[in-house]
Amino acid sequence: MTTTAILGCSGYAGQETLDRVLAHPELDVVALGSDSLAGSGANALDVRLNGSLPAFVPNDEALASGAELVFLCLDNADAAAVEPPADAVVVDLSGAHRLVDPAEASDWYGVAPGAWSYGLPELAPPTGRLIANPGCYATAALLALGPLADAVDPAGVVVDAKSGVSGAGRTLKESSHAGFVLENLSPYAVGAHRHAPEIAQRLGFPVCFVPHLIPVRRGLLATCYVRSDADLRGLLDAAYATSPLVRLLPAGTAPELSRVQGTDTAEIGLFEDRATGTAIVICAIDNLGKGAAGQAVQNANLALGLEQTLGLRLHGVLV
Numbered sequence: 001m002t003t004t005a006i007l008g009c010s011g012y013a014g015q016e017t018l019d020r021v022l023a024h025p026e027l028d029v030v031a032l033g034s035d036s037l038a039g040s041g042a043n044a045l046d047v048r049l050n051g052s053l054p055a056f057v058p059n060d061e062a063l064a065s066g067a068e069l070v071f072l073c074l075d076n077a078d079a080a081a082v083e084p085p086a087d088a089v090v091v092d093l094s095g096a097h098r099l100v101d102p103a104e105a106s107d108w109y110g111v112a113p114g115a116w117s118y119g120l121p122e123l124a125p126p127t128g129r130l131i132a133n134p135g136c137y138a139t140a141a142l143l144a145l146g147p148l149a150d151a152v153d154p155a156g157v158v159v160d161a162k163s164g165v166s167g168a169g170r171t172l173k174e175s176s177h178a179g180f181v182l183e184n185l186s187p188y189a190v191g192a193h194r195h196a197p198e199i200a201q202r203l204g205f206p207v208c209f210v211p212h213l214i215p216v217r218r219g220l221l222a223t224c225y226v227r228s229d230a231d232l233r234g235l236l237d238a239a240y241a242t243s244p245l246v247r248l249l250p251a252g253t254a255p256e257l258s259r260v261q262g263t264d265t266a267e268i269g270l271f272e273d274r275a276t277g278t279a280i281v282i283c284a285i286d287n288l289g290k291g292a293a294g295q296a297v298q299n300a301n302l303a304l305g306l307e308q309t310l311g312l313r314l315h316g317v318l319v
Contacts, residue, residue: 001026001027001028002026002027002028002068002069002304003028003030003065003066003067003068003069004021004027004028004029004030004031004067004068004069004070004071005029005030005031005032005033005062005063005065005067005069005070005071006018006021006029006031006032006033006062006070006071006073007033007059007062007063007070007071007072007073007074007082008033008034008059008072008073008074008075008078009032009033009034009037009045009056009073010034010036010037010045010056011073012166012288012292013073013093013288013292013293013296014034014071014073015045015046016288016289016292016293016294017071017073017093017292017293017296017297018032018045019293020264020293020294020297020311020312020313021071021297021311023311024297024310024311025310025311026304026306026310027069027300027311029053029054030054030065030066030067031054031057031061031062031065031067032053032054032055032056032057032062033056033057033058033059033060033061033062033063034056034057034058034059035058035059037056038056038057038058038061039055039056039057040055040056041053041055041056042054042055042056044056059074059078063082063085064085066085067085067088068087068088068089069088069089069090069091069300069304070084070085070088070089070090070091071090071091071093071296071300072090072091072092072093072094073093073094073293074093074094075094076094076095076096076109076110076111077096077110077111078094079092079093079094079096079097080094080096080097080109080111080112080113081113084129084130087129088129089129089130089131089300089303089304090116090129090130090131091119091131091133091296091299091300091303092116092130092131092132092133093133093292093293093296095108095109095135095194095198096109096111096113096132097113097114097115097116097130097132098115098116098118098132098134098135098138098198098201099112099115099197099198099201100115100201101201102114104197108194108197109194115132116128116130116131116132117130117131117132118131118132118134118201118202119131119132119133119134119295119299119302120134120139120142120143120146120202120295121245121295121298121299121302121308122143122146122239122240122243122245122246123142123143123146123147123202123239124202125302126299126302126303128303129303131299131300131303133292133295133296133299134198134295135194135195135198135291136163136167136195136220136285136287136288136291136292137159137161137163137193137195137199137209137211137220137222137291138195138198138199138202139266139285139290139291139295140161140220140221140222140266140283140284140285140291141159141161141195141199141207141209141222141224141283142199142202142203143246143266143268143283143285144222144224144268144281144282144283145157145159145199145203145207145224145226145281146202146203146239147235147236147238147239147240148226148228148230148232148235148236148281149203149204149205151228151230151232151235152226152227152228152230152232152279153226153227153228154203154204154205156208156225156227157205157207157208157224157225157226158207158208158209158210158224158225159199159207159208159209159210159222159223159224159225160210160212160222160223160224160225161209161210161211161212161220161221161222161223162185162211162212162213162214162220162221162222163211163212163213163214163219163220163287164214164216164217164218164219164220164257164287165213165214165215165216165217166217166218166287166288167213167220167287167288167291183215184213184215185212185213185214185215186212186213187210187211187212187213188211188212188213189211190210191208191209191210193209193210193211195209195211196209207224216257218261218262218286218287218288218289219257219258219260219261219284219285219286219287220257220284220285220286220287220291221255221257221282221283221284222282222283222284223280223281223282224280224281224282224283225278225279225280226278226279226281227277227278227279228279232270232279232281233248233251233270236248236268236270236281240268244308244309244314245264245265245266245290245298245308245309245312245314246265246266246268247265247266247267247268248268248269248270249267249268249269251270252271253269254269254271254282255267255268255269255282255283255284256284257284259284260284260285260286260289260290261286262286262289262313263286263289263290263294263313263314263315264286264289264290264293264294264295264297264298264312264313264314265285265289265290265313265314265315266283266284266285266290267283267284267285268281268282268283269281269282270282289313294312294313297310297311297312298312
């Protein structure tokens with residue numbers, strides 16, 4: 001068993017990470033970090049958690065627990081300040097260690113502690129023990145576009161993405177109030193979202209990226225528009241034919257949030273606009289699953305030499 005600590009466990013990503021760790025046959029929780037819940041039992045986070053889990057401790061105490069695997073579910077500044085324990089596998093779910101260029105990292109995140117191995121398992125499996133978990137929007141856009149990067153016209157690539165409100169985190173803010181979210185669809189950070197340089201870093205060229213907030217709890221859908229004369233379906237099929245988590249849907253079938261919500265899987269659909277010949281690549285994920293906690297555990301599995309799907313949610317339940 002690999003001893004495991006989760007820092008920032010009281011946030012959405014931390015709670016979702018804990019849920020997967022508890023379902024994992026090879027991971028053993030030894031420390032739950034939360035500065036806000038320190039001193040409280042695990043049931044302070046969720047009454048369904050019983051007394052077999054350790055009580056919450058401050059994040060720095062959880063970091064010093066000697067755990068062999070550490071998940072950083074912290075904000076960017078706090079994650080950047082963490083000194084990784086020697087010999088531990090550390091997976092950072094924040095954006096602090098994603099961008100390679102220090103100036104770019106400082107510009108977008110306000111911190112530049114240095115890049116870690118960017119872990120997008122299907123396209124860029126992590127190397128080493130320090131892993132930067134991709135952002136949710138970047139995950140969906142890169143799964144859709146990554147296998148096609150060398151086959152599309154880089155000029156004019158557009159990514160139109162929509163995410164549920166849990167993507168904003170648990171901390172209360174005006175834009176996540178029910179009165180703002182319900183019966184509304186709101187674009188935000190238009191032309192200036194911090195996941196845009198992350199997408200460009202992996203693709204090798206910038207894209208026009210516009211995120212939107214939609215009135216659902218969880219789920220993310222990215223619709224990507226590209227121009228190409230290549231066999232895009234063949235490229236996508238070659239990339240994901242053996243993937244246990246990413247599924248290329250049959251021609252004419254569109255990805256849907258309802259099939260990926262609550263799971264760590266992704267659906268990809270490919271279409272062509274009849275009027276213009278534009279290729280349309282659509283990817284649906286759960287922003288807290290494949291877009292955060294599920295991918296973090298998948299990356300940890302790979303770093304530890306374990307089967308990559310251990311602890312993950314592979315199937316949804318249709319209603």
